Amino acid sequence: MTVPQKPVRAAGCVLWRRAPSGDGIELALIRRPKWWDWSHPKGKLKRGEEARDGAMRETLEETGMTCELGPELPTLRYLVDNRPKEVRYWAAEATGGSFEPSREVDRMLWLPPAAAYRYLTQERDKELVAALLSALHVTGEGL
Numbered sequence: 001m002t003v004p005q006k007p008v009r010a011a012g013c014v015l016w017r018r019a020p021s022g023d024g025i026e027l028a029l030i031r032r033p034k035w036w037d038w039s040h041p042k043g044k045l046k047r048g049e050e051a052r053d054g055a056m057r058e059t060l061e062e063t064g065m066t067c068e069l070g071p072e073l074p075t076l077r078y079l080v081d082n083r084p085k086e087v088r089y090w091a092a093e094a095t096g097g098s099f100e101p102s103r104e105v106d107r108m109l110w111l112p113p114a115a116a117y118r119y120l121t122q123e124r125d126k127e128l129v130a131a132l133l134s135a136l137h138v139t140g141e142g143l
Helices: 053-063 111-121 121-135
Strands: 008-018 027-031 037-039 043-044 065-082 082-097 105-113
Touching: 008 053, 008 065, 008 121, 027 053, 027 111, 027 121, 037 043, 053 065, 053 082, 065 121, 082 121, 105 111, 111 121
Parallel strands: 008 082
Antiparallel strands: 008 027, 008 043, 027 037, 027 105, 065 082
8 A cells, every 4th residue: 555645845926016017917927947837936845934935935036026925826736756746826916126047947027917828838827827816806808
């Protein structure tokens, strides 16, 4: 009998800002060259780290942006190399900072929600766009 593996615990943010044009919001997406994908900033929690703290730390590390956490969004659960992974997400408004490319994240884009939805590689990440818009009481034209 196999013992179920404890899930890898991770946390992240669906990072947003008010559009510079003053019309709506934009979401930050990152590209990870290791996976060649577009996703929301996230990462594994450190031993004993609270998920909220990990979400903010990972967002800062991957995007260079400080943020203010808003409502918690759905937790995503999926397998990575046959091991369960559980990622808790929060809506997070960007409050400052600037992006610097790294080996882990080589690009970041600010996109309107409908464009962000289309750019995201994983279907599960797309669900978070709708959850963010609902949490912020914003409409998502084109989703």
